[in-house]
Amino acid sequence: MAELMAVIKGRRSIRKYQDKEVSAEQLNAVLEAVQWSPSWANTQCWEVVVIQDPAVKQALQETLAKGNPATKAVVDAPVLLAMCGKLESSGYYNNQVTTKFGDWFLFDLGLATQSLCLAAHNQGLGTVVVGLFDHDKAKSVLQVPAGYEVVALLPLGYPAKESSPPKRREISEFTHREKF
């Protein structure tokens, strides 16, 4: 338990990477963390595109919103992962939405992404979740078929420097007892 908390608390968003390869075994280990993530009725609506070609990384970099602090990370990290989700499966039963929130693909992708980030950190690798980009342009760069969306981009590699944790809200500030 202590080790798990150290991994959870020690993971940081990494935006500067060393010029050092990620091995096939390491990549497999982070993908295994996705494989074992929970999802709505075990829908497993995730699809992951592994990008190592500099030209594709650059094309994806161009989809980032101006001033996005992860802009350099997208091309500098040795591996860039595109976390994609299948639409109209998570949160659905017999093709009908089951809750007021409709499609739960973003929720499932969030869980899978956090599993991946923790597994990466556990191996000494850094990641940063990149959500602020033109999702349609990225979809076209990666030739993602209709019925799927690119949810997040994730640079993956060895961190070039330690970063200090941004401040967190106190537990007492977000915890409610019995009623909100």
Ligand SMILES: Cc1cc2nc3c(=O)[nH]c(=O)nc-3n(C[C@H](O)[C@H](O)[C@H](O)COP(=O)(O)O)c2cc1C
């Ligand atoms: C859904 C989501 C989208 C994010 N998008 C971006 C992004 O586009 N660019 C970026 O630099 N960081 C992005 N982040 C990283 C957050 O800024 C970061 O997680 C937060 O500041 C807390 O820092 P920590 O991850 O080091 O604990 C995103 C994080 C999440 C969860």
